[in-house]
Amino acid sequence: MGDIDPAFIQSTEHRPKAKVVEASEIPVIDLSEVRKELLISEIGKACEEWGFFQVINHGVLFELSTKVEIEAKKFFGKSLEEKKKVKRDEFNAMGYHDGEHTKNVRDWKEVFDYLVENTAQVPSSHEPHDMDLRTLTNQWPQNPPHFR
DSSP states (O other): OOOOOGGGOOOGGGSOOOOOOOOSSOOEEETTOSOHHHHHHHHHHHHHHTSOOEEESOOOOHHHHHHHHHHHHHHHTSOHHHHGGGBOOSSOOOEEEOOOEETTEEOSOOEEEOOSSSEEEEESSSOTTOOOEEEEEOOOOSSSTTOO
C-alpha cells in the first residue's frame, strides 16, 4: 500500500476511543415538512447526534443530481496537478481544496466549493464593524467541460 503521509496521522492521545453504536439508519430530513420548527429541530438533532443526514423532497431533479455526480467524479478523478489549477486561495474561497485540518491533522478529503451565482459579495472580515465587501468568483476547470 505504501507509506502514508504523516500529515494524515493523528497522535495517539487524540484518537477517538472505539465504541459500538447501534443504529438502524442514518437520519432522513424531509424538506416538504411544513412545520418549520420541527424541521429545524430534526436538522439540529441529526447534526448533534450524527454529524450528517440524508435530505429528501429537496426539489432537485434526479436527472440533474445524477449529471452533477458524474461530472464531479470526472473532476476528482483528474491528477492533483490538474485540480490545483483551480485551487482556492486567501483571495478567493471558491474552487478546489485538499488541505483542511481537524484537530491539527490533515483531513483525508477533497472539496470543490462554488457559488450558485457566478459571483457573490461577502464581508471582507469577521469583524462586526468592518463594512467592507469583497467579491468571490467561481473558478471552473477547463475539463471536464460540463462541470459548471
